[in-house]
Amino acid sequence: xxxxxxxxxxxxxxxxxxxxxxxxxxxxxxxxxxxxxxxxxxxxxxxxxxxxxxxxxxxxxxxxxxxxxxxxxxxxxxxxxxxxxxxxxxxxxxxxxxxxxxxxxxxxxxxxxxxxxxxxxxxxxxxxxxxxxxxxxxxxxxxxxxxxxxxxxxxxxxxxxxxxxxxxxxxxxxxxxxxxxxxxxxxxxxxxxxxxxxxxxxxxxxxxxxxxxxxxxxxxxxxxxxxxxxxxxxxxxxxxxxxxxxxxxxxxxxxxxxxxxxxxxxxxxxxxxxxxxxxxxxxxxxxxxxxxxxxxxxxxxxxxxxxxxxxxxxxxxxxxxxxxxxxxxxxxxxxxxxxxxxxxxxxxxxxxxxxxxxxxxxxxxxxxxxxxxxxxxxxxxxxxxxxxxxxxxxxxxxxxxxxxxxxxxxxxxxxxxxxxxxxxxxxxxxxxxxxxxxxxxxxxxxxxxxxxxxxxxxxxxxxxxxxxxxxxxxxxxxxxxxxxxxxxxxxxxxx
Numbered sequence: 117x118x119x120x121x122x123x124x125x126x127x128x129x130x131x132x133x134x135x136x137x138x139x140x141x142x143x144x145x146x147x148x149x150x151x152x153x154x155x156x157x158x159x160x161x162x163x164x165x166x167x168x169x170x171x172x173x174x175x176x177x178x179x180x181x182x183x184x185x186x187x188x189x190x191x192x193x194x195x196x197x198x199x200x201x202x203x204x205x206x207x208x209x210x211x212x213x214x215x216x217x218x219x220x221x222x223x224x225x226x227x228x229x230x231x232x233x234x235x236x237x238x239x240x241x242x243x244x245x246x247x248x249x250x251x252x253x254x255x256x257x258x259x260x261x262x263x264x265x266x267x268x269x270x271x272x273x274x275x276x277x278x279x280x281x282x283x284x285x286x287x288x289x290x291x292x293x294x295x296x297x298x299x300x301x302x303x304x305x306x307x308x309x310x311x312x313x314x315x316x317x318x319x320x321x322x323x324x325x326x327x328x329x330x331x332x333x334x335x336x337x338x339x340x341x342x343x344x345x346x347x348x349x350x351x352x353x354x355x356x357x358x359x360x361x362x363x364x365x366x367x368x369x370x371x372x373x374x375x376x377x378x379x380x381x382x383x384x385x386x387x388x389x390x391x392x393x394x395x396x397x398x399x400x401x402x403x404x405x406x407x408x409x410x411x412x413x414x415x416x417x418x419x420x421x422x423x424x425x426x427x428x429x430x431x432x433x434x435x436x437x438x439x440x441x442x443x444x445x446x447x448x449x450x451x452x453x454x455x456x457x458x459x460x461x462x463x464x465x466x467x468x469x470x471x472x473x474x475x476x477x478x479x480x481x482x483x484x485x486x487x488x489x490x491x492x493x494x495x496x497x498x499x500x501x502x503x504x505x506x507x508x509x510x511x512x513x514x515x516x517x518x519x520x521x522x523x524x525x526x527x528x529x530x531x532x533x534x535x536x537x538x539x540x541x542x543x544x545x546x547x548x549x550x551x552x553x554x555x556x557x558x559x560x561x562x563x564x565x566x567x568x569x570x571x572x573x574x575x576x577x578x579x580x581x582x583x584x585x586x587x588x589x590x591x592x593x594x595x596x597x598x599x600x601x602x603x604x605x606x607x608x609x610x611x
Contacts, residue, residue, distance in 0.1 A: 117172070117487045119341075120417060122349060122372040123273055127489055132340055133370060138169055138176045139339035141331040141369070142223070143348055146183040147207035148192045151214055152392035153407075153422060154345070154378040159220050160408060161375045161416040161490075162343050167536050168486050179334050180223035181327060182208055185230050185320050190309060200310060204230075214395040218404050219538050225334050229326040233312045236321045236329040239363055240301050240314075248362040249301055251316045252292040260302035260316050261293055267358045273372060274350035299355050301325045324355040328368075332360065342369030346377055346417075376419040393422065403550065405539060406431045412492040412537060424607050425566045433500075434539075435551040437530075440503040442544035443510050444527045451520055466512045471505055475526050478502055482533050492537060499530060560594050569598065569605050 118127040132138045142162040145155050162178070169176050184204035193200040212222070229236075240260055243249035248267065251260045264270050264278060271277050278297055290300075300322040305311035311318035321329075331339065337360075344353060353372065360368040398407055401424070410430035414420045478498060485494035506526060509519070534540030572587040588598055595610040 118489055119371055119373060120489050121370075122353075122374050123369075125275075128371070130340075130371060132174065133338065136173070136175060138174050138341065139179075139335035140166065140169075140176060140341040140343065141179045141181075141327070141335055141339065142342075143327060143344035143352070144181040144183065144226070145207075145211055146186050146188055147204045147211065148186065148188040149207060150210050150394040150396055151207075152378075152394050153398055153411075154392065155211075156214070156218060156220075156395050156407070157378050157411050157420065158343075158345055158375055159215060160218065160411045162373075163220050164412060164416075164492060164537055165341075165343075165373075165490055167538065168490065171536050177225070177335065178223040179225045179227065179331060181330050182211075182226060182228045183323065183326065184208065184228045185310065186323065204228075210396075214399075217399055218395065218408060227330045227334065229321060229330070232326065232330050232333065233321070235333050236302075236325055237314055239325060239329045239332075239359070242363045243301065243359060246362065248359070250294065251302075252294075254316065258304045258316065259290070259292060259300050259319075261290075261298040262301055262355070262359055262362075263294065264297040264299065264358065265295060267362045269361065270358050271354065273357050274354045276350060276354070299324065299351065301359070324352055325359060327352075328356050328360040328363075331356075331369075332364075337364040337368075338366050339369060341371045341373060343373040343375070346374045349374055375416045376414075379419050379421050380423070398427070402427050402431065405542065405547075406434055406551075408537075409434045409496075409539060413496055415493050416490055431551060435548065437499065437503055437540060438542075438544050438547045438551065440506050440510070441527060441530065441540065442548045444506065444523045445544050447510070447513065448520065448524060448527070466508055467505060471508075474505060475502065475522065475529075478526070478529055479533065482536075486536070495533075495537070499533065502526065502530065560591075560596065565591065565596055565607055569607065572598075573605060 117130045119130045120126070121128045140162065142158070145151055159180075162180070166176050166178050182204075185200070189200055189203055192198075193203045196203070198206075208228075215222070240249055243262065244251075244260070248263050249260055250263065251258055271281075281297055302314060302316060302319050302325070303322055304317055304319045309320070311320060331342070342353070342356075349372075353374075357368050357372075395407075406427060407430075410427050411420070413430060413433070481498050482495050485491045485498065488494070506523070509523065513519075531540055568587050568591060572584045575581075575583040575587070591598060591607070592610075596607050597610050598605055598607050
């Protein structure tokens with residue numbers, strides 16, 4: 117299996133540190149709000165990786181954390197007048213609800229930062245003893261910082277050199293630092309803020325240190341896989357790597373995996389930008405399996421642009437897969453006395469011999485796609501190719517036992533391979549009925565909606581306001597609502 121390692125900037129053959137066992141730490145969410153679809157992409161990507169590794173016979177320990185103490189959580193508590201612990205627990209429950217709805221199982225270990233304060237303090241003390249950490253005001257309490265320039269490998273993950281970095285970009289400016297590049301390990305508490313006792317006075321952990329402490333607690337000082345979004349490469353993962361290797365003198369994560377960002381009109385979906393859609397909002401309009409299909413019908417390292425039109429296209433594609441399965445299911449139900457015939461020594465004459473042999477190589481090709489840096493898009497492509505050939509077979513039905521055996525075997529294969537992606541596990545007949553009913557409820561095709569949106573955009577640029585308003589009204593009458601955002605116009609179904 118080949119995985120792209122951000123640390124080496126190339127694909128590498130993945131072999132677990134301990135034969136047969138894999139340790140994966142995937143950065144989780146900061147729980148101050150409902151999670152958006154970008155968070156869902158991360159969770160689904162690593163879930164598929166875990167499913168495939170297990171399919172290959174490996175035992176996987178999957179750790180996904182919750183950051184349950186943070187400035188954002190404290191701000192939300194202040195804004196709402198709710199205790200910070202209640203805010204964190206509310207959004208942990210919301211996250212778990214969303215993942216259950218999407219079919220993403222819990223990780224085996226889901227640690228919270230606040231439950232690992234002793235491990236965090238121990239790690240900071242180790243860094244201080246080794247000269248990598250310092251407290252500018254050790255007598256009166258205060259922040260504790262990491263000396264970036266003392267760690268010679270700083271920048272090796274992101275490719276940034278300390279001498280080229282500027283404070284104030286993604287580096288917090290603080291007059292107490294010895295060096296502008298240094299980052300905080302422990303934050304002194306302000307009046308009214310939650311705090312834990314420490315050798316440096318009451319405070320709370322910085323963001324980066326919690327992940328180092330929790331990953332090493334459950335996976336060891338060196339482990340196999342560390343994952344997250346591309347936006348975490350710097351500074352979060354760079355700082356994690358530096359403080360961990362400085363403390364242990366050993367390599368931290370052997371492979372660093374980073375998925376592409378979910379975007380809206382090519383701009384990152386982000387709560388800070390206000391251009392995000394929560395998982396709950398999206399699931400109110402589209403079935404969970406459609407959302408999953410949309411998220412993995414693209415290589416995990418590539419950016420993925422969100423729109424209702426893209427989700428509608430995913431819905432159409434998923435319907436195509438399920439429709440084929442439903443036709444086979446129906447045919448087999450009408451032949452309950454089917455006795456599988458082995459070997460199948462004849463092949464249907466409306467397929468070439470080469471096409472017929474594609475059925476037999478489906479599993480190998482599917483696995484090869486996932487072995488190539490988890491290429492789910494290619495794996496799905498093989499499923500669609502198989503369905504296209506099956507549809508050809510279904511055009512010329514036969515009562516020959518060999519014909520029915522082929523359909524039964526390939527049907528079972530599609531269901532089994534779909535399990536790796538957590539797709540195609542529903543009853544085909546029921547899913548087809550549900551998806552067709554939803555399509556029938558939409559009085560206009562997604563392609564036509566997009567065409568009208570583009571026409572309206574041009575009308576607005578030309579200050580043709582009557583035409584722009586007429587298009588909006590035309591779509592509103594069809595229960596299609598438009599929303600103009602800084603990144604462009606998006607649409608959703610009313611209701």
